Amino acid sequence: MWTKFNKHSSFFHWHKSLISRNPSIQYHTASIERTLDRSRLLSKRVPSNRIASIDPSTTRHFSTSAIFYRAQTYSNRESGYADRRARNLQYPEELSPLQTLARLHRKEWDDSMLKEHLAQFQRNGNIRKQCGEVGIPPSVFKLAVQDFVKAVENGDLPKCGNEVLENAYEESGVVRVRKLLLSSFLEYAQLNMSKYMSEEQIQTFSSLRQISDLRFPADWYAKARQMNRKVILHVGPTNSGKTYNALRRLESAENGIYCGPLRLLAHEIYERMNAKGIPCNLVTGEERREISGQVRLVSSTVEMANMKKTLDVAVIDEIQMIGDPERGWAWTQALLGLQAHEIHLCGDPSVIPLVKELCENVNDELEIKEYKRLSPLITSNKSLYNEFRHIRPGDAVVTFSRYQIFAVKRMIEKATGLQCAVVYGGLPPETRSQQAKLFNDPNSGYDVIVASDAIGMGLNLNVKRIVFETVKKFDGKSHRYLTPSQIKQIAGRAGRFGTAHEVGEVTAMEDGDLRYVTKALNAAVTHIDVAGLQPNAEMVELFAHQLSENVSFSQLLQKFEDLAQVDGQYFLCNFRDLKIIADQIQPVEMSIADRYAFVTSPVNTSDVLVMAYLTKFAQMYGKKEPCHLESLVRLPEQAPTTPEVLKELESAHRVIMLYLWLSYRFPDVFVSVENAIETKARCESLIHESLQTIQFSRKRTKFSRSKTRHMEDIALQSSSDYGNAKRKGFNGAERRERRRRNDDQQLYTA
Numbered sequence: 001m002w003t004k005f006n007k008h009s010s011f012f013h014w015h016k017s018l019i020s021r022n023p024s025i026q027y028h029t030a031s032i033e034r035t036l037d038r039s040r041l042l043s044k045r046v047p048s049n050r051i052a053s054i055d056p057s058t059t060r061h062f063s064t065s066a067i068f069y070r071a072q073t074y075s076n077r078e079s080g081y082a083d084r085r086a087r088n089l090q091y092p093e094e095l096s097p098l099q100t101l102a103r104l105h106r107k108e109w110d111d112s113m114l115k116e117h118l119a120q121f122q123r124n125g126n127i128r129k130q131c132g133e134v135g136i137p138p139s140v141f142k143l144a145v146q147d148f149v150k151a152v153e154n155g156d157l158p159k160c161g162n163e164v165l166e167n168a169y170e171e172s173g174v175v176r177v178r179k180l181l182l183s184s185f186l187e188y189a190q191l192n193m194s195k196y197m198s199e200e201q202i203q204t205f206s207s208l209r210q211i212s213d214l215r216f217p218a219d220w221y222a223k224a225r226q227m228n229r230k231v232i233l234h235v236g237p238t239n240s241g242k243t244y245n246a247l248r249r250l251e252s253a254e255n256g257i258y259c260g261p262l263r264l265l266a267h268e269i270y271e272r273m274n275a276k277g278i279p280c281n282l283v284t285g286e287e288r289r290e291i292s293g294q295v296r297l298v299s300s301t302v303e304m305a306n307m308k309k310t311l312d313v314a315v316i317d318e319i320q321m322i323g324d325p326e327r328g329w330a331w332t333q334a335l336l337g338l339q340a341h342e343i344h345l346c347g348d349p350s351v352i353p354l355v356k357e358l359c360e361n362v363n364d365e366l367e368i369k370e371y372k373r374l375s376p377l378i379t380s381n382k383s384l385y386n387e388f389r390h391i392r393p394g395d396a397v398v399t400f401s402r403y404q405i406f407a408v409k410r411m412i413e414k415a416t417g418l419q420c421a422v423v424y425g426g427l428p429p430e431t432r433s434q435q436a437k438l439f440n441d442p443n444s445g446y447d448v449i450v451a452s453d454a455i456g457m458g459l460n461l462n463v464k465r466i467v468f469e470t471v472k473k474f475d476g477k478s479h480r481y482l483t484p485s486q487i488k489q490i491a492g493r494a495g496r497f498g499t500a501h502e503v504g505e506v507t508a509m510e511d512g513d514l515r516y517v518t519k520a521l522n523a524a525v526t527h528i529d530v531a532g533l534q535p536n537a538e539m540v541e542l543f544a545h546q547l548s549e550n551v552s553f554s555q556l557l558q559k560f561e562d563l564a565q566v567d568g569q570y571f572l573c574n575f576r577d578l579k580i581i582a583d584q585i586q587p588v589e590m591s592i593a594d595r596y597a598f599v600t601s602p603v604n605t606s607d608v609l610v611m612a613y614l615t616k617f618a619q620m621y622g623k624k625e626p627c628h629l630e631s632l633v634r635l636p637e638q639a640p641t642t643p644e645v646l647k648e649l650e651s652a653h654r655v656i657m658l659y660l661w662l663s664y665r666f667p668d669v670f671v672s673v674e675n676a677i678e679t680k681a682r683c684e685s686l687i688h689e690s691l692q693t694i695q696f697s698r699k700r701t702k703f704s705r706s707k708t709r710h711m712e713d714i715a716l717q718s719s720s721d722y723g724n725a726k727r728k729g730f731n732g733a734e735r736r737e738r739r740r741r742n743d744d745q746q747l748y749t750a
């Protein structure tokens with residue numbers, strides 16, 4: 001239905017006709033609710049005097065059009081007309097639009113309403129999910145809800161009889177009715193469980209519930225619980241010296257670990273420590289470097305943190321990522337599980353309440369150290385009036401999507417004659433670091449950097465001024481404004497303490513964007529109140545053994561997700577990518593533990609080439625055939641000259657990284673590590689070279705096309721599941737959404 005809502009179709013007329021056909025109030029309200037939600041309108045209000053002054057016969061049209069224009073304003077700011085109309089439709093404080101609508105449209109309760117509510121309840125995916133969360137699996141839900149509906153209709157359940165529901169509706173509307181139905185249904189299902197399940201099934205169900213019980217993650221780390229740990233939380237804005245102080249403590253420790261969010265950061269700390277004469281090893285998912293002799297420290301990516309060793313000091317960087325929907329579990333694991341006497345957490349103040357709670361729960365002593373920015377950050381009162389000629393040396397221009405980055409680079413170079421380095425999530429971390437070095441070096445000839453939000457983390461840049469070319473980022477569905485915390489993180493990169501530019505400046509290309517940036521920088525902190533969790537391999541294995549049904553691995557993960565119980569401070573991390581990979585490699589025979597290792601491999605599921613190679617690698621693993629990278633990946637002889645071809649080389653780099661990641665888990669199959677390391681270095685050098693010479697053109701060259709086809713062919717043709725992969729993974733909206741996540745995910749790939 002919502003596909004109709006695009007700029008080519010008239011949402012207003014569509015909605016108007018919908019109303020004129022007199023649809024149900026619930027349906028209408030739910031539609032409006034979704035419109036409101038989509039457009040972040042819930043905080044807007046309709047003036048009561050306006051409502052009062054409107055002829056009741058037109059109120060529906062008024063409300064709908066009000067919402068339409070608001071929705072249009074948000075989804076299409078370019079539309080001045082919509083903007084003007086929207087400005088005239090202000091909402092009062094006392095009544096939310098939904099309440100207003102509900103009251104305006106409230107219909108008399110009758111039997112047809114009861115039927116409609118029950119039918120909606122039965123179909124509602126959220127209700128099914130909520131029931132799954134409290135232990136009623138979807139198969140049982142389906143049966144139980146049918147009986148429940150009959151029982152309500154027959155008046156067998158006095159707690160939610162027609163009269164009770166009518167009263168609830170009169171008092172508080174649809175939401176209250178839904179709540180009442182849900183609580184009655186839960187009670188009904190609990191009491192009648194034996195009707196839908198055999199004794200044995202109930203037994204299995206209970207043990208599945210037990211295995212997927214993630215309510216007490218602190219208990220998973222018994223040794224850490226026996227220690228008297230002290231947690232020191234360093235919080236402050238970017239460039240305030242949090243990490244500097246935590247690392248000073250690590251340097252003086254007898255032994256310790258640094259856990260960072262990116263390979264890039266783990267490398268930086270590894271190099272910094274060794275340069276200072278403090279022996280330090282490196283452990284990331286794809287690489288191990290061991291220093292000979294007595295080694296005191298380890299620098300690692302957070303997922304790879306060693307939970308088994310007793311340590312003096314641990315530093316966990318960017319602790320606010322504990323709330324990351326995909327990777328949050330790794331920070332939770334490190335915080336709860338590290339056996340360190342002293343744990344230093346560095347991050348922004350949004351985590352203070354959550355860390356306090358978590359430490360209280362496990363009886364860890366907590367000290368909070370708050371920091372202030374070391375150098376001033378000034379927000380300019382003038383934009384660049386949309387003219388690239390105002391860009392000057394030391395600027396970092398922030399924009400999103402590779403296409404836009406290269407377009408902006410070209411325009412700046414044309415308008416100013418300055419050369420631009422580029423940084424975006426899709427580039428290998430090593431290349432990002434090289435580009436940063438070029439920009440930092442005053443003699444390199446690269447005076448400006450054009451970057452995505454990938455500059456927000458892990459790079460030391462001598463930026464004088466951050467220029468937002470846009471403050472919106474495509475999230476797969478629409479262009480959404482960056483959150484205040486994203487703006488703060490990016491803007492904070494200007495004026496790094498101890499560099500040539502000690503006073504940072506922030507501006508935007510356009511006035512409107514600059515206003516938004518200014519507001520975002522002054523916005524209050526939004527707290528992160530939940531920490532991510534992910535089951536470990538043993539839990540998944542146990543779960544699989546307990547599950548008598550023959551289900552695919554993605555279905556198994558889905559069941560785990562449905563049944564898992566988490567406590568209020570936690571959430572279960574997203575299984576979405578895990579399920580995509582699981583479907584992709586389902587035909588390959590392997591143990592549950594190995595399969596889980598494959599599905600948790602750090603791949604970007606939106607990258608077609610990487611996914612195809614992952615399938616190929618899984619097949620070779622299934623056959624226990626040695627897998628030689630050199631026979632699968634061939635790089636071009638020359639550096640690509642267009643962004644499109646460069647992108648393919650970036651994918652090739654990700655394939656090599658995946659190979660290396662697998663080589664540490666399955667060394668008997670993924671044997672050509674040396675070759676992979678050498679190919680990786682060559683790939684990086686080609687990418688680097690390509691960035692110096694790249695031409696902005698949308699056409700692909702014949703040569704590179706054939707090279708890429710060669711790589712794709714090897715991986716894809718041999719994959720019997722390719723058709724399936726295409727259907728499941730790389731079509732339409734799904735594909736677009738994954739592409740959207742490309743940049744972000746690369747930023748976080750450890």
Ligand SMILES: Nc1ncnc2c1ncn2[C@@H]1O[C@H](COP(=O)(O)OP(=O)(O)OP(=O)(O)O)[C@@H](O)[C@H]1O
Pocket residue numbers: 236237238239240241242243244245346374496497498
């Ligand atoms: N006391 C200090 N003496 C010398 N240099 C310092 C001091 N404190 C911080 N710095 C330097 O200032 C810069 C910013 O510090 P740091 O990276 O610790 O900040 P941060 O708050 O962790 O910021 P971010 O979140 O951006 O990493 C670094 O280059 C660091 O070396």
